[in-house]
Amino acid sequence: MNEELTLTILGGVDKDGVPEAIRFVEVSKGEIVGIVGPTGSGKSTLIDDIEQLAQGDTPAGRTILINGDKPDAMTRVNPRMKLVAQLSQNMHFLADMTVGDFLQMHARSRGKDEGLTKKVIDLANTLTGEPIAAHHPLTVLSGGQSRSLMTADIAVISDSPVVLIDEIENAGIKKQEALELLAGEGKIVVVVTHDPVLALMASRRIVIRNGGMVDIITTSPDEKDVCDRIAEVDNWLMSMRETIRRGDIVEDVA
């Protein structure tokens, strides 16, 4: 994880086959990049191109480079060398095992210390409300708990240096913390979002229209200020939700 890493997107074509206005996007370690655009514009399609390390072989005809080069065939298929991890829109575990067994198995398969299991669970519990325990069966976890566990698992156990997140806003987890956690581990984070806080946490955001990358906006210092202010309102709202969830009375709405 300490080596340098860049991810490059070379533009392809939009839904009409017209070359994309943005031909070249290069992203470095620890950077958060947003993807924004109307419903159906092609945001998930761009995420999928990155996930598959497309080589001009998808409908949009984009090419993804790692450290300026085409990834070799091994990198594209070997799960141990998997460069890209994805947190998808709908996530549920199907495996019939406990949280602890699952994490131990994952740690072993990555050649990591099984003691990391506790670290993952502790981290996941900073992102979610109702705590997850090692003895819980995976299948009883809620959507938010599953997402929190996956986020912590990607941050601690998985070596994948690129993390793709499709619409985390409705996942019922502390989304800012989750994003900061992943970027803080030196990962490249690409996040599809309509959430102003998440979009402005990104250093840049790619604008998608009609299947094509039409613009790339660098977050200005003014926007960063706005982001901090919205985050305050957001956190206040979140604590209000927590109060309601706990079954407590909301007293101060000053």
Ligand SMILES: Nc1ncnc2c1ncn2[C@@H]1O[C@H](COP(=O)(O)OP(=O)(O)OP(=O)(O)O)[C@@H](O)[C@H]1O
């Ligand atoms: N460059 C492209 N060339 C051809 N088809 C495309 C292209 N980009 C997107 N599409 C197609 O457009 C449709 C919508 O794309 P996609 O699901 O990526 O949109 P989205 O922005 O993620 O939408 P939502 O906001 O609803 O999640 C898909 O069927 C996809 O295959």
Ligand SMILES: [Mg+2]
């Ligand atoms: Mg989508």
